[in-house]
Amino acid sequence: MPPLDGDNLDRAREALRSTFGFDGFRGRQEDVVERVLDGKSTLAVMPTGAGKSLTYQLPAVMMPGTCIVISPLIALMHDQLRSARANGIRAATLTSADADWRETQDAFRAGELDLLYVAPERASQQGFRDMLGATPLALFAVDEAHCVSEWGHDFRPDYRQLRPLMDAFPDVPRLALTATADRQTRADVMTQLGVPEDGLVLAGFDRPNIRYAITPRDNPVRQIADLMARQPGPGIVYAQTRRKVEELAEKLAAATGRSVRPYHAGLPAETRAANQAAFVESEDMVIVATIAFGMGIDKPDVRFVAHVGVPKSIEGYYQETGRAGRDGDPSLATMFWGAADFATARQRLMELPEGRRSAERARLDALAGLVETPHCRRAVLLRHFGEDPDETCGNCDNCLDPPKVTDTTELARKLLSAVYRTGQSFGMGHLQKVLVGAEDERVRQRGHDRLSVFGIVEGEDASLLQPLGRALQARGDLVPTEHGGLSLGGAAREIIKGERKVEIIVPPKRARRRRGESTANPVGDPLFEALRDLRRDLAKEAGVPPYVVFHDSTLREMAASRPSTLPELGRLGGVGTRKLDAYGERFLAEIARH
Template identity: 50%
Template sequence: MTAHPLHILKTVYGYDAFRGRQAEIVDHVMAGNNAFVLMPTGGGKSLCYQIPAMARPGMGLIVSPLIALMADQVTALRQAGVRAAALNSDLQGDERHSLWRDISSGALDLLYVAPETLLRPDILDLLHRTPLSLIAIDEAHCLSQWGHDFRPSYRQLDALVTEFPDTPRMALTATADAPTRAEILSHLRIAESDAFIAGFDRPNIRYAIAEKDNPRAQLKRFLGAHEGESGIVYCLSKRKTEETAAWLCDQGYVALPYHAGMDKAERQTNQTRFQREEAIIMVATIAFGMGIDKPDVRFVAHLDLPGSIEAYYQETGRAGRDGLPSDTLMLYGYEDIALRSRFIETSDAPEPRKRIERQKLDALLGLTETAGCRRQALLSYFGDHSEPCGNCDTCAEPPDMFDGTIAALKALSCIYKTGERFGQAYIVDVLLGGADERIAQFGHDRISTYGIGKEHDSRTWRAILRQLIALRLVNVDLDGHGGLSISEAGRQFLREKPVLMLRVPAKPQATRGKSGRKPASTTLPEADQALFHALREKRTELARAQNLPPYVIFHDKTLIELAAARPGSRSQMAKIPGVGEAKLDRYGEVFLAVIAEYET
């Protein structure tokens, strides 16, 4: 396919104009230049390489990390009339031979391939004999050892620089801080002048973070605003994943587990159901997500602290890829901080890597404890900026602050006087003058800090200690016992006694998930909502008949536009965003018939 980029945008994808920096990037690559593209999930990053790949002579070579992700993208492209295919280890016999013939004959616009497959000598030899329009490396943060998802196979992709020196190279990601960006540019020899940073903001996502109080009750309240919608719940362990999925099923939800310890076929079955059915909750470890291109994930919840701000940003970014309103919730507690610290200190990573990981954890804890706008804190980490967003929990309900200087001094003194070896629960009991037999056994009912903290309840003291840990005034031991000790910064605080403002812990009901958000279809007048649901039912019917995810036919956003505009002809339907020529030919009459039934 050789055509003008705007013509491809309209005829293939059904859009009249590029968004943001898309046009600038496409023109840059069309001229034969390399490009690094950082664009938020849902910002249209794929079009930045797909359109120039089709518009330039030759075949576009797309490096992608997962077979599932490649399959999803190829399916969507074929539905839009694009000649796309994936080369991976799952292909057998005739399928593989047929694909090789298509590559050799120039019958493909786009070829997706995993890095491990791409770098095989026989594949490189074939590609050297195939005219290439460009090489695009998607999820490029996987290349950086400083990134949150480093993959050694990606590091070897710098061989492409010498293998194909005259072919434009693109590196694309939604998640990369400054060190990660610098490393990608260096390894792929892409100049800083060829970098396009389109920002990190996802304004359609509402961010909420809360202390763990009763995690299951908090999750259930959050899900109350998402009846009939699909979402992801992240857990840190395989066991918790299984148990949470079973509990959600007992609560009347359709929930499926996903983790690396499951049988591969069972994992694939669950992933396929999540992609192709409505109102499915996937309860998963971080092993799930990158291979999912599902645009209508309406919520993401973390029941445990993620590994870093990059991981949190990427995982929450799986919500609302279609641009419609979506919610996130992260629950965390003292144990999460200790566990994440333990992961870092007991890893085999060299000290420079551990130092980076500690800094990343500190930044994440800063995000959890901020009294300001979550979005501002999140974007600031990536060097981006925002006004207070009005669409996060701290903007909606600004937390109360109090002068925590005296409370901090009491807590630190109690930790010191009990020997700097007891955990959070024990320190709180001593501060409250508890009758625990261990307190009497150790003689801690006779120290000066016994019972001096009765002005606060146990929830408040837990929150105070958690904030002192986040501020690095208190350390948590990493041998599995969770004992608290005073850091050097904490000792300096005891000496200097500066004013310390702390957050008042939110009341448990504050995590009700009361975003005020209603299903996306309710943005339509009531008279159009019945048509929207009828269009959705028709889409599901068509998808099942072809064994496809419904969203590769049309996104919800397109169905909302159809329900609002009610086109009465092919030419009118062609004006709806997201309706390209191939989809109009394939589905136009069917959806026009549904719309006609609702005309009055």
């Protein structure tokens, strides 16, 4: 369709204020919106929480015709549908879970929809393509666009069918959106979706409100319970297996007294749906889940994300931690990892087709680099996505409390020599006993007390064997055998010969528990709590999660400025015309009572 006439950006700013209640765009939103309104196809790479959905929702209310949004998960579509309707946008979903599909199709054909959300599986069907010819189209918006690329970390074959659909409507611009795409994936997405070379808007990957921390795992229940004690508000804990999900959920609920629920694909569908709905509506629930959970959640007030074990890649880590703090408030992303995580991941590499192994190995090595670095975590993360960040960020564990790094080259030579001389078939426990010269029946039976490496490690070096073994496994220089032992891999032989230096982080002493690092109400304002109570009541009445009414940041602004008239309230961030009409009087009355 042809671009709008007149000064598009001036009109866009007016619509931004009246529809969403914002006085200005954030980050690169304005660049993306301007391109869309000019009828130009675009790939927008924007961090989670940067307001990607606004870049198509705003044009959808301004442009004639309907915007077709292709999104991978029904739960995500329904989440975005609630938020769009709360802002007065005429939106609908056309999914297998919707009983009102006939009414939706009628509304679409009548030109009564600004937005229509569909899954790629439906979008690729001929019947859907035929239906699209019934009314003018404003835009195709492809969410989670990295799914179209085989180089992406979340490839979905159905996304490959979107190009023919969009090619059938050559005058309709395309907007592809993703938060996680490295340089190679970006180029592939643009090719697969027909976005021109000059159509890339790269907003950067930094999420400055998220504090990153990575630490060895010793007692995950205690470690996460400590995290929950100092970080109130909703949280997500990612575990690697269904059994671990259920076990952690039960133990954390008992240890903390907080509401904690499990989520994984093995639960009955109604249980999964109930747990997800309860989490979305809650202001303090913690959900323990496999990584299947979260892609379909647009909950802005998640205050922490914890990984019990390493994710599949840096891309996966970035996407999963990005579910914290979408509202811009301070949030935590913490990973508790162990050597076995990398051992298992490297074993799985051998199950992949040979053509994919080197790319996946590079991803795993990059993740090991993030876990093992003594330097700024954020800088490592951003460099992976091709950025040139500052050397320090001031908001990760290594910047806030720089770790001590020690040269363990000689100790590594001793450990790897012990692995070799014991036949590359024993685990760390046995190797430690040999190296420190422990009186042990199994060591004697094997004759390992007569080896040259027996008893050659003493003093402080003995306490470094465990973290050194963990580091060498993360880096791939020690690899697991089929029967649970360790064998030489990677650069092990270079290390033994003294050709490669080995440094590790000295594990810190266990820190005391600190409470209340982040809270929705940092100054303890009773008006803020009263406004939250009112928001909770209004959300119940409307059958929506509290954040759909207003975000915490809007309530804090209300409590600070205490508006007394509707126009004053309407000038606050996040208070659009529709919400002002729906909720304004009730909030003004509550403010007046204080």
